[in-house]
Amino acid sequence: MTLNTALLQRGLRRLIGGRLADFHALAVESWDLCPEEDAEGRPAIFPPGAIERVSRLSPWRDWDVEQSLIAGAPGRHSATRAHVFTNAVLAGAYLYCGRGTLRIGHGPQRILDPDLPRRQRIAEAHLVASWTGADFFGNFLLDTFPLEMIPPEGAVRLGARSKAFGHAAGYRALLDLPAPDLPDHARVDRLILYSDFAQNSFKAARYRTLRARLRQAVGSARAPAGVFLRRGSDGERRELVNEAALIDLLTTQGFDILDLNRLDASEIARRSLDARIVVGVEGSHLSHAIYSMADAGAFLVIQPPDRFALPYKEFADRMGMTFGFVVAHPAEGGFSVDPDEIRLMLDRLS
Numbered sequence: 131m132t133l134n135t136a137l138l139q140r141g142l143r144r145l146i147g148g149r150l151a152d153f154h155a156l157a158v159e160s161w162d163l164c165p166e167e168d169a170e171g172r173p174a175i176f177p178p179g180a181i182e183r184v185s186r187l188s189p190w191r192d193w194d195v196e197q198s199l200i201a202g203a204p205g206r207h208s209a210t211r212a213h214v215f216t217n218a219v220l221a222g223a224y225l226y227c228g229r230g231t232l233r234i235g236h237g238p239q240r241i242l243d244p245d246l247p248r249r250q251r252i253a254e255a256h257l258v259a260s261w262t263g264a265d266f267f268g269n270f271l272l273d274t275f276p277l278e279m280i281p282p283e284g285a286v287r288l289g290a291r292s293k294a295f296g297h298a299a300g301y302r303a304l305l306d307l308p309a310p311d312l313p314d315h316a317r318v319d320r321l322i323l324y325s326d327f328a329q330n331s332f333k334a335a336r337y338r339t340l341r342a343r344l345r346q347a348v349g350s351a352r353a354p355a356g357v358f359l360r361r362g363s364d365g366e367r368r369e370l371v372n373e374a375a376l377i378d379l380l381t382t383q384g385f386d387i388l389d390l391n392r393l394d395a396s397e398i399a400r401r402s403l404d405a406r407i408v409v410g411v412e413g414s415h416l417s418h419a420i421y422s423m424a425d426a427g428a429f430l431v432i433q434p435p436d437r438f439a440l441p442y443k444e445f446a447d448r449m450g451m452t453f454g455f456v457v458a459h460p461a462e463g464g465f466s467v468d469p470d471e472i473r474l475m476l477d478r479l480s
Contacts, residue, residue, distance in 0.1 A: 132246035132315070134221050134239075153230040154325065157213035163280070163324075164210040164332030171447050173202035174440070175454035175478055177471045180433075183457040188412075188439035199443045208328035210280075218321040222246055222314060223264070223291045225257070225323075235290030236264035246315050252288075254320040256281035258310050259290035260327075267295050268414030271421070272445060276336040277326050278307055288313060288321075297418070300395025304347045305340050305421065329448040337420070337449060344421045348399050353424065355384035356407035356476075360391075361415050368411050368434050369464025379469055380409060383476060390415055398422075407479055409472075412455075416442050428452035428479040430472075434465050454479050 154160070181200070187193055198205065218227040222243055223235035231239075234257065240246075258281065263274030270292070281287050287310035302309060326333065358380050361368060370376065377387050386401050393401075399422045402408070408419040409430045416431065420442075429442055433455050446453040454475050458465035 132243055132248065134241055134243050134246060153225075153227070153232040154213050154323075156215060156227050156230045157323075158216055159214040160211055162209045162211055164330050166209045167207045167330050168204060169207055169330075169447070170204050171199065171202035172452070174200045174443060175452065175475065176200075177456060177474055180455065180457040180471075183435050183459065184433070184438045185460075186436040186438070188437050191439045191441075196438065196440050199440045199447075202447075207330040209325070210328065210330060210332050211325040212280075213323045213325065215321045215323060216319065218318050219249070220257070220288065220290065220313065220316050220318065220321075221249075223261070225290075225321075227321075233261045234259045234264070235261060236293050237291045249315045249317060250313055252286065252313065252316050252318045254322075255286040255288045255311075255316075255318050256322045257290075257324070258287045259292075264290060264292040266414050267293075267297075268417040268441065270295055270298065271301065271417040272441075273327070275301075275305065275307055275340060276333050277324060278310060279336045279339070280324055280326065281322070287311060288316070288318075290314075297390075297395045297398070301421075304395055304399055305343050306347075307340075329444050334448050337445075341421045341425075344399055345403070348396070348403055348422075351400050351403045353404035353406065354386040354401070355405075356380070356409060357386045357388055357402045357405045357419065357423075359402075359408065359410035359415050359418055360387065360389045361411050361413055368413060368437065370411055370432065370458070370467060371461045371464045372466045375469060376467055376472065379472060385409065388418075390418060407476065412437065412439055412442075420445060423451075425449075426451065428454060430475050430479060431455040432467050433457045435460055436465075452479060 215227045223237035224239050225232045225234045258278040262269040289310035289312050398418050402419050402422040404424045406424050407428050408423050410416050411432045429446055435457055443453045456471045458467045
């Protein structure tokens with residue numbers, strides 16, 4: 131059992147100085163790695179009546195943002211920035227500096243932490259962790275992997291506590307991304323932290339590098355007409371009750387059906403390499419195809435009517451890919467997809 135002294139000290143500083151609105155205001159130095167950019171969008175493709183079936187959004191999404199993405203409205207991508215902090219403390223899933231705290235990983239914040247080791251001292255390091263990538267597999271591939279590419283070669287890279295993602299090691303091997311150090315409890319004299327959530331041109335360049343690395347690792351393979359990514363039982367329950375009928379339909383169209391829970395990263399990458407259309411229920415498992423699908427490929431995302439979300443539309447727009455979706459119908463035990471709408475969308479996306 132280790133005392134989290136950084137959390138105690140942060141509390142005392144807040145009593146004296148008040149709550150800090152923005153952790154990044156504590157940086158002693160900041161600069162742009164990629165400036166703010168304006169970018170054109172691309173309209174989403176969807177069948178008539180789809181929007182009317184949406185009853186609720188994902189709790190992480192905003193309807194104004196979703197409508198803008200659906201319409202393909204021009205957007206502004208925030209800058210990617212580097213920030214320098216002095217005497218910062220990484221403790222478990224949190225980063226502390228002065229009276230500020232920032233969640234960077236997965237797990238609770240405790241005064242007495244049974245999993246916290248003895249604190250070590252690090253002179254200089256780059257933090258390449260975020261709580262979204264620690265909590266969600268989709269963000270782990272979409273956001274954490276590109277983030278890990280920012281520090282210069284040879285720099286000390288630090289990660290944070292994360293959920294255990296079964297395919298993580300396999301994708302790291304394919305993409306030549308060694309895992310960062312996980313000290314779990316360290317004081318860093320000079321810590322460089324990055325703001326890198328935007329889909330700007332700097333992130334797009336890193337996506338392309340990772341896609342090229344995967345192709346080099348996998349080699350050549352016969353591209354399928356498309357792939358269907360089976361969600362399986364991981365994550366929150368989203369039950370496509372007529373999945374068997376959908377699989378029959380897609381199989382007749384030449385699609386490869388990938389049961390992600392039964393395949394390793396290398397097999398998933400090989401079988402989805404240069405797939406022209408990626409079909410799946412909305413969720414983190416769609417990220418299995420972001421580095422392997424065709425350069426001019428398309429997503430066809432089956433949206434649960436009560437959990438509508440378009441995070442992969444943001445990726446598709448950035449990479450010049452096409453994005454389509456259907457909205458499923460409520461059904462006992464989950465939701466069902468209309469086969470005629472799937473046929474229509476496959477024709478429009480082909």
